[in-house]
Amino acid sequence: MSSGQDSKLDSSSIAHPLAPFKYENEVYQAGLKGEKPPITFNCLEWEGLAKEQLSADSYGYVWGSAGARETDDNNKKAFKKWGIVPSRLVKSDFPDLRTTLFGETFDYPIAMAPVGVQRIFHPGGETASAKAAEQEHVPYILSTASAASIEDVAKANGNGSRWYQLYWPLNENNDITVSLLSRAKAAGYKVLVVTLDTDLNNAYNPFIRPDDIGVALGFSDPVYRRKFEEKHGKPIEEDMGTAATEWAHTVFPGVSHGWEDIKFLQEHWDGPIVLKGIQTVADAKRAAECGVQGIVVSNHGGRQQDGGIASLDVLPEIADAVGHDLEIIFDSGVRCGADIAKALALGAKMVLIGRPYIYGLAIQGEHGVRHVLKSLLGDFNLTLHLSGISSVSAKHLNRSVLRRIDN
Numbered sequence: 001m002s003s004g005q006d007s008k009l010d011s012s013s014i015a016h017p018l019a020p021f022k023y024e025n026e027v028y029q030a031g032l033k034g035e036k037p038p039i040t041f042n043c044l045e046w047e048g049l050a051k052e053q054l055s056a057d058s059y060g061y062v063w064g065s066a067g068a069r070e071t072d073d074n075n076k077k078a079f080k081k082w083g084i085v086p087s088r089l090v091k092s093d094f095p096d097l098r099t100t101l102f103g104e105t106f107d108y109p110i111a112m113a114p115v116g117v118q119r120i121f122h123p124g125g126e127t128a129s130a131k132a133a134e135q136e137h138v139p140y141i142l143s144t145a146s147a148a149s150i151e152d153v154a155k156a157n158g159n160g161s162r163w164y165q166l167y168w169p170l171n172e173n174n175d176i177t178v179s180l181l182s183r184a185k186a187a188g189y190k191v192l193v194v195t196l197d198t199d200l201n202n203a204y205n206p207f208i209r210p211d212d213i214g215v216a217l218g219f220s221d222p223v224y225r226r227k228f229e230e231k232h233g234k235p236i237e238e239d240m241g242t243a244a245t246e247w248a249h250t251v252f253p254g255v256s257h258g259w260e261d262i263k264f265l266q267e268h269w270d271g272p273i274v275l276k277g278i279q280t281v282a283d284a285k286r287a288a289e290c291g292v293q294g295i296v297v298s299n300h301g302g303r304q305q306d307g308g309i310a311s312l313d314v315l316p317e318i319a320d321a322v323g324h325d326l327e328i329i330f331d332s333g334v335r336c337g338a339d340i341a342k343a344l345a346l347g348a349k350m351v352l353i354g355r356p357y358i359y360g361l362a363i364q365g366e367h368g369v370r371h372v373l374k375s376l377l378g379d380f381n382l383t384l385h386l387s388g389i390s391s392v393s394a395k396h397l398n399r400s401v402l403r404r405i406d407n
Ligand SMILES: Cc1cc2nc3c(=O)[nH]c(=O)nc-3n(C[C@H](O)[C@H](O)[C@H](O)COP(=O)(O)O)c2cc1C
Pocket: 061, 062, 063, 113, 114, 115, 116, 143, 144, 145, 165, 195, 276, 298, 299, 300, 301, 302, 303, 331, 332, 333, 334, 352, 353, 354, 355, 356, 358
C-alpha cells in the first residue's frame, strides 16, 4: 500500500479504524521478521485447511450441497460470467465501504450469514463467531438452529450489530414464535431474517442430536420447555432425544406458511423484516407488497434445491424490479473480494458470507473467522481501488464496472 493510502487509513471520518487494510500489511511486516502468516490470504485454500481440521461428517456438512450439486455449481459459475473492468490513473480516494440499510449505516457491505450447529466446526461455535463479528464491525445473523442461546450469543457479540434468523414454527406454535422474537428483541437483535427455503425432511442433520448442538434455542426457551413438560410430564433434561426431535419438528414442520402469515410476524416484531431465499421477481414483488423491508436473494448456498438457478443470475432482474422498494441483500457462492464487488454491482446493498467464515472458524476459531473477514474485506477494497471506484454506492459501483465474459 502506498503511504498516501496509509495516511487515509488514520482518517477519523470513517467509524472503523480500517483494520482489514492494515491487517495484511502487519502480517507482511511480521513476515519480514521471519514470522509465518497465521493463515493464508488465499481464499481458495481455506476450504482445504478446514477439511484438515474437521471430521468427515462435519466437513461434509459445511461443504455439502443438495443432490448432484448443480445449484452450487451454478452459483460458482455465475460469478465467472462477469469480469470487473479496471480503470487507471484515477485520482480515487480510499474507497468508502459504508452501506446504509434500514436507515442504519454499516462500516462494510458484508454480514455473516446465519449458520446453524456451529459447535460441530469448533468448540467456540456461535459465540466465537459472534465475537469475531463485533471485533470486525460486521453484523452477525444468529440462526434458530444454533448451538448457543439467543442471550449467550448477544453477550458474546457485545456492542456488535446482531440480527436474528427465524426458522418459523407453524401457527399452532405461535406462542413459541412470539417467545423467540421477544427474546431476540430483548437481547438487542435489530433485524428479523425469516428463512423461507429450508426443508430438512430426510436430510442427515446434526440438528437432532440429543445434546444441544443445534437445539439450544429451543432448550433455553421457556415456552417450549413448558409445553414439553405439559405434554410429557417431565422436563426436557430427562428425555433430551425426544426434546431435540420435537424441537426440530417445531421449527421445521415440513409444511410451509403462506404469504398471509407475514402479517403475524409484523405484529410481533417492530424492527425491519427481511425474507431470505427469494429467487424470482414474482416473489420479490410479493415481499414488497407485504410491506417487509428487505429480501435476501439466496438459494441457501445450493444446499436445498438441486438443479436450481444461480442466485447471482437472478439478482439483476430482482434488483431492477424491487430495488427501490426493498433493501436487497445477496448470498450464495461468494468466495472472495471480487465476488462481493460483483454482487454489489448487480444490485445488492449487502452480501452475506456463508461457508468461508465457517472454514475460518474450523481452522482457528474466533481468530480464524476474523482472518477470513479481514482478508475478504482487504481483497474487496483492493478490487474497488484498482477500478477507481470510490464508494460502494450504486452511483459508483454498478453494472458499468462489469463486462459479460461468457459468450
Ligand atoms: C453449515 C451451514 C448451515 C447453515 N444453516 C443455516 C441456517 O440455520 N439458517 C439459514 O437461514 N441458512 C443457513 N445456511 C445458509 C446460509 O445462511 C447461506 O445462505 C449460505 O451459506 C450462502 O451460501 P455460501 O455458503 O455459498 O456463501 C447454512 C449454511 C451452511 C453452510
